Amino acid sequence: MSESPVDLRTDVAHSARMYDYFLGGKDSYEADRVAAEQALQQFPSVRLTARTNRDFMRHATDYLVGQGIRQFLDIGTGIPTSPNLHEVAQASAPESRIVYVDNDPLVLAHARALLVSAPEGSTAYVQADAGDPASILAAPELAATLDLSKPVAVSLMALLHFVPGDVYDIVRTLMAPLAPGSYLAMSHVTTDFDDGDHDPDGMARLLQVYADRGIAVRPRTRAEVARFFDGLELVSPGVEVIHRWRNEGIDRPRSYDKQISLYGAVGRKV
Numbered sequence: 001m002s003e004s005p006v007d008l009r010t011d012v013a014h015s016a017r018m019y020d021y022f023l024g025g026k027d028s029y030e031a032d033r034v035a036a037e038q039a040l041q042q043f044p045s046v047r048l049t050a051r052t053n054r055d056f057m058r059h060a061t062d063y064l065v066g067q068g069i070r071q072f073l074d075i076g077t078g079i080p081t082s083p084n085l086h087e088v089a090q091a092s093a094p095e096s097r098i099v100y101v102d103n104d105p106l107v108l109a110h111a112r113a114l115l116v117s118a119p120e121g122s123t124a125y126v127q128a129d130a131g132d133p134a135s136i137l138a139a140p141e142l143a144a145t146l147d148l149s150k151p152v153a154v155s156l157m158a159l160l161h162f163v164p165g166d167v168y169d170i171v172r173t174l175m176a177p178l179a180p181g182s183y184l185a186m187s188h189v190t191t192d193f194d195d196g197d198h199d200p201d202g203m204a205r206l207l208q209v210y211a212d213r214g215i216a217v218r219p220r221t222r223a224e225v226a227r228f229f230d231g232l233e234l235v236s237p238g239v240e241v242i243h244r245w246r247n248e249g250i251d252r253p254r255s256y257d258k259q260i261s262l263y264g265a266v267g268r269k270v
């Protein structure tokens with residue numbers, strides 16, 4: 001790692017590496033693990049939240065492939081963890097083309113794992129910040145991989161709560177050049193299920209652990225998440241806790257919603 005050409009800032013916790021630790025990955029450093037263990041104390045179900053988020057990514061991607069989508073723009077990809085989005089899409093549609101984007105140098109360092117595409121399809125990685133959507137859309141790797149005259153699904157899983165600034169404008173900018181029939185899919189942190197300021201295991205306590213390390217996380221209500229889909233056609237059942245999204249066969253108690261505390265939704269550009 002010491003020969004890495006990028007500065008990984010291993011002395012401070014990074015959201016991508018804490019998330020990797022929650023998922024049982026090996027790509028974290030001491031500062032990440034200390035922060036992640038504190039997070040586990042404050043919100044004991046955070047591992048379950050992370051795993052359920054990966055399940056939602058798979059579920060939403062399968063849904064999109066079922067709708068005929070063969071092109072994906074996945075922003076805030078994270079450190080590769082199997083199955084990655086392209087593996088999910090290409091399992092049933094090998095011709096699928098995926099552009100991955102993240103701003104964390106460790107994701108860049110591991111990007112090779114994202115570039116192992118089925119020969120019929122293609123994958124690319126762009127190191128960029130979601131706060132600058134124009135630079136993502138202008139990336140040569142994107143132009144070489146995606147045909148914007150055909151539908152694209154923009155996948156923003158567990159990303160936007162980390163992004164400062166006008167995130168609604170970011171989403172509008174990303175969706176604007178896309179063809180009708182394109183989709184937006186996202187998951188997003190919420191404190192809607194917390195019981196109040198002093199909730200002993202509420203999501204707000206987890207977010208404080210991040211804030212204490214300079215990682216600002218902005219939770220959003222169901223209505224605030226729904227606003228991202230203004231002008232799009234929300235796929236039924238709309239904004240839902242991720243484990244309930246089109247998962248009719250799986251009946252979890254309502255108490256489970258608080259353990260997950262992530263909303264998910266998919267919308268179609270008409």
Ligand SMILES: C[S@@+](CC[C@H](N)C(=O)[O-])C[C@H]1O[C@@H](n2cnc3c(N)ncnc32)[C@H](O)[C@@H]1O
Nearest residue numbers: 016019076077078102103104129130157158162
């Ligand atoms: C919680 S992980 C989610 C990973 C993956 N999307 C998933 O749902 O499993 C959040 C990812 O967003 C990335 N991220 C955070 N802020 C970002 C930004 N401004 N631009 C690009 N990526 C960002 C982090 O580096 C991290 O990899």
